[in-house]
Amino acid sequence: MRPIIGITSDYNGGDRPEFGGKIATCFLRDRYVHAIETTGGIPLILPPLDLPSRSARLILDRLDGLLLTGSGPDIDPALYGERRRFRFKTIDPKRFSLERELVRYALKREMPILGICGGMQLLNVAAGGSLYQDIKNQVPKAMQHQRGGKPAHLISVKPGTLLSKVMKRDELRVNSAHHQGVKQVAAGYRVNAEAPDGVIEGIEAVGHPFVLGVQWHPEFLNPDDRSTILFKAFLKIAARYRKNETQR
Numbered sequence: 705m706r707p708i709i710g711i712t713s714d715y716n717g718g719d720r721p722e723f724g725g726k727i728a729t730c731f732l733r734d735r736y737v738h739a740i741e742t743t744g745g746i747p748l749i750l751p752p753l754d755l756p757s758r759s760a761r762l763i764l765d766r767l768d769g770l771l772l773t774g775s776g777p778d779i780d781p782a783l784y785g786e787r788r789r790f791r792f793k794t795i796d797p798k799r800f801s802l803e804r805e806l807v808r809y810a811l812k813r814e815m816p817i818l819g820i821c822g823g824m825q826l827l828n829v830a831a832g833g834s835l836y837q838d839i840k841n842q843v844p845k846a847m848q849h850q851r852g853g854k855p856a857h858l859i860s861v862k863p864g865t866l867l868s869k870v871m872k873r874d875e876l877r878v879n880s881a882h883h884q885g886v887k888q889v890a891a892g893y894r895v896n897a898e899a900p901d902g903v904i905e906g907i908e909a910v911g912h913p914f915v916l917g918v919q920w921h922p923e924f925l926n927p928d929d930r931s932t933i934l935f936k937a938f939l940k941i942a943a944r945y946r947k948n949e950t951q952r
């Protein structure tokens with residue numbers, strides 16, 4: 705059975721002044737949907753909701769895996785105890801609240817989670833970690849990480865990690881479309897990949913079947929072989945999760 709993967713979507717609150725009074729919109733780049741569909745899953749787009757704490761568990765009951773996506777805006781630094789030090793847009797609180805609730809309960813039931821780019825940053829912040837608000841300004845000698853969807857830099861994959869088991873490589877060439885990154889890794893997580901400048905390119909939950917965050921965008925590279933392998937590994941664990949849930 706094809707596993708059903710909930711994919712979090714982005715949200716423009718139309719009433720916020722920065723959107724110029726436009727109509728509120730839920731949206732998502734099709735690449736995420738396409739990557740899940742072409743590697744064997746059924747994608748289901750999850751819109752931000754007004755009552756996430758009441759809805760999260762009911763939504764998860766119908767899912768086999770959770771894909772946390774990235775987006776243009778960043779997580780509000782107040783959510784990791786900092787004031788905003790640079791100019792950037794922040795994601796709508798509605799979106800963050802739903803994602804935080806989904807992650808909380810998905811972790812509890814050992815549902816597999818894949819966090820991509822901002823989705824990895826969300827995993828870290830939701831668990832109490834922090835972010836660099838701007839790599840260029842805050843990481844000495846950092847390389848350029850805002851380089852779009854094409855392969856841009858190498859990362860080293862730490863041996864013995866879930867990522868290393870999935871990718872079967874010590875080194876990967878990845879794309880890089882981020883200006884923020886993980887600073888303090890949250891308790892319960894560990895780093896599984898780093899760029900040559902020390903910027904964290906992947907984290908994973910310790911002692912969990914599959915909670916993986918990657919700072920790059922495998923859905924841009926798909927169907928290049930390593931990206932396909934990453935999505936297929938995620939879907940395999942999601943299918944196993946479904947089987948266990950059904951038998952319970």
Ligand code: MN
Binds near residue numbers: 881882899903919
């Ligand atoms: Mn990068």
